[in-house]
Amino acid sequence: MDKSSALEYINQMFPTEASLSGVEPLMQKIHSEIRRVDAGILAAVRQQSNSGTKAKEDLAAATGAVEELMYKIREIKSKAEQSEMMVQEICRDIKKLDFAKKHVTTTITALHRLTMLVSAVEQLQIMASKRQYKEAAAQLEAVNQLCSHFEAYRDVPKITELREKFKNIRKILKSHVFSDFSGLGTGKETEETNLLQQLSDACLVVDALEPSVREELVNNFCSRELTSYEQIFDGAELAKLDKTERRYAWIKRRMRTNEEIWKIFPPSWHVPYRLCIQFCKKTRKQLEEILDNLKEKPDVGTLLLALQRTLEFEDELAEKFGGGTRSRENGSEIEEIGENTSQSVSDIRKKYEKKLAAHQGSGTEEKDENKDLSAPGAGFNFRGIISSSFEIHLTVYIELEEKTLMENLEKLIQEETWDIEEGSQNNVLGSSMQELKIHLIG
Secondary structure (H helix, E strand, O other): OOHHHHHHHHHHHOOOOHHHHHHHHHHHHHHHHHHHHHHHHHHHHHHHHHHHHHHHHHHHHHHHHHHHHHHHHHHHHHHHHHHHHHHHHHHHHHHHHHHHHHHHHHHHHHHHHHHHHHHHHHHHHHHHHHOOHHHHHHHHHHHHHHHHOOHHHOOOHHHHHHHHHHHHHHHHHHHHHHHHHOOOOOOHHHHOOOHHHHHHHHHHHHHHOOHHHHHHHHHHHHHHHOHHHHHHHOOOOOOOHHHHHHHHHHHHHHHHHOOOHHHHOOHHHOHHHHHHHHHHHHHHHHHHHHHHOOOOOOOHHHHHHHHHHHHHHHHHHHHHHOOOOOOOHHHHHHHHHHHOOOOOHHHHHHHHHHHHHHHHHHHHHOOOOOOOOOOOOOOOOOOOOOHHHHHHHOHHHHHHHHHHHHHHHHHHHHHOOOOOOOOOOOOOOHHHHHHHHHHHHO
16 A cells, blocks of 8 residues: 555544544554454465475375376286286187087097997898898988098098998999899799889889999890890891881880889889880891891882881880870881882882981981980980981882883883874873873872
8 A cells, every 4th residue: 555545544534633532443453453464374374384295295195196006007007918818828728628629529429420330331231131122222321421421531440441341231232132133024023922022122222322333233124124035036037127017016015014013113214215225226236137138139018118117116116205206197108118019119209208208307306416315305316216227228129119110111102102182382292191190199
């Protein structure tokens, strides 16, 4: 407070002389206030002094706490690193245990399967020795599945031993099946009532074995069925061109007679189809030999009749086993040629050419296709399989046609009057009108 302010304050407090009597009390009050203020200042100074000491103490305490905290952080970090290492070790041990568990599980499963395989092979051996084909077929499937689980253990001696044993059992089963089927068609099926059922069960075993076993069995069966055919028609009596129809009658009768017996074969084997293919091939070979070994030219009627019967038979097989159908009109026409070789050459030529064209047309349609012998309708063409053997021997028919043509031409020339009709500008031969009429009617 400056002087002017102090004077103003004094004048304000003591405006008159009378008011100066209150100076003493005021002074006491001011002194009292000064003492109070000094006491407050002293207390504040003391408090501030105490606060500074406490602040230092607090700062020192805080510094110590921070240091302790840093120590604890470093300790925690160290423990965390130790924990991480421990966790990694635990995980590593868990992985080892997991691998061990998998290996143990795989080992247990493999041992269980090995036990099953040993038992199944032993049972299969007993079934094979007793010819229990139905049970053996199911057991074969089971053993094949079990063996597939041990492909990775082929070098293990025990597995190698079991596989060899299983291989020998399959050979025994194959031998038994082939031996039993050798009696089929010999009359044993009528003597032994359960033979057909046994052979039907044996087909299940064959299907469980390799596909090559089935092929071999079917081929052997077909060859055995055709053995008597070869013996019969290779003889001097029936190995003739005019006996061709009897060949086809033989296979038809054979198939009709054994139809019920052959039902033991699964339909997927197509045994009659395969048998007919082998029959056609053997027949073609024998007919080629007969035609090649003829000392004289074959009779045209006999040759064409044999060809007509052959074409009819091929049509029947094509219709029975697939491959389309073909009209029999041309076949009947060739039959007429065989029965009446004295008819006009033009008729013979037209009728045979129609038949040959239809036959060759069906053959060329499938010429480039893959011929599959395993199933009907899969590309094999019966048409032409036998009749093709006649083609190179039809020169005798061509010679007959040429001879007949020349005879007719000579006859027409001799009978021609060479007269010109009245009112006609052209020299028209009367025989030409006759020939045109014959061709139009024909």
